[in-house]
Amino acid sequence: MNAIGEFSLLGTVLISAFLLVGAAFTLIGALGLLRLQTFYTRLHAPTLGTTFGTVFIAAASMLYFSLAGGRLALHEVLIVAFVTISTPVGLIVLVRASLLRESLERDRAGAPSDPA
Amino acid sequence: MSGLLLWSVTAAQIMLGLAMACGTFRMLHGPRAQDRVVGFDCLYVTGMLMLITFGMRAGSNLYYEGALMIALLGFVSTVALAKFLLRGEVIE
Numbered sequence: 299m300n301a302i303g304e305f306s307l308l309g310t311v312l313i314s315a316f317l318l319v320g321a322a323f324t325l326i327g328a329l330g331l332l333r334l335q336t337f338y339t340r341l342h343a344p345t346l347g348t349t350f351g352t353v354f355i356a357a358a359s360m361l362y363f364s365l366a367g368g369r370l371a372l373h374e375v376l377i378v379a380f381v382t383i384s385t386p387v388g389l390i391v392l393v394r395a396s397l398l399r400e401s402l403e404r405d406r407a408g409a410p411s412d413p414a
Numbered sequence: 415m416s417g418l419l420l421w422s423v424t425a426a427q428i429m430l431g432l433a434m435a436c437g438t439f440r441m442l443h444g445p446r447a448q449d450r451v452v453g454f455d456c457l458y459v460t461g462m463l464m465l466i467t468f469g470m471r472a473g474s475n476l477y478y479e480g481a482l483m484i485a486l487l488g489f490v491s492t493v494a495l496a497k498f499l500l501r502g503e504v505i506e
Contacts, residue, residue, distance in 0.1 A: 305416065314422035317467065321426035321433075324460055328433030331440050331456050337449055340440070344456035347433065347463070355426070355463045359478075362470050373478060374466070377485055381459065384489035388455060388496060395499035396448040
């Protein structure tokens with residue numbers, strides 16, 4: 299690795315654009331997590347960061363290290379692939395847990411006050 | 415590091431820091447347990463992206479390995495917490 303920061307103008311602008319777009323996607327997703335009202339709407343907001351945010355920031359990093367090292371550096375593809383595959387799996391298990399807990403709470407709340 | 419790149423890395427780190435703050439708030443304040451787990455999920459993904467930007471700022475490949483570890487262990491933690499909420503125990 300040599301001469302960090304001695305990129306061409308096109309490379310610098312591309313890296314900056316990828317970084318800013320990815321960070322903006324992640325921030326919008328996190329704001330959705332903060333602001334939305336119910337659990338199931340909050341659940342899908344941060345996936346904006348786990349898909350587009352991760353893809354854009356990893357693309358910026360790949361471009362940066364490829365230009366800085368003078369060779370193709372594509373190892374961030376691993377992070378993108380892993381996060382893109384693993385996030386839906388985790389969220390599916392979480393939604394099943396949430397549905398079960400809500401039905402249990404409804405049963406517990408509904409049983410004593412049942413008029414029938 | 416040139417001016418534009420330094421500026422954009424700093425701006426991206428500020429935005430990612432705000433996103434981490436949102437995730438932390440949801441993790442500490444979430445009304446129910448599953449909200450806390452979603453906040454934790456958002457927090458570790460955003461922290462991983464923050465680590466990638468730190469690697470770009472330092473020009474070092476080492477941060478990438480840390481980011482990969484966070485991605486792997488964060489997924490395991492989320493699934494373990496969700497299994498705990500589902501069954502009351504992690505390993506059955």
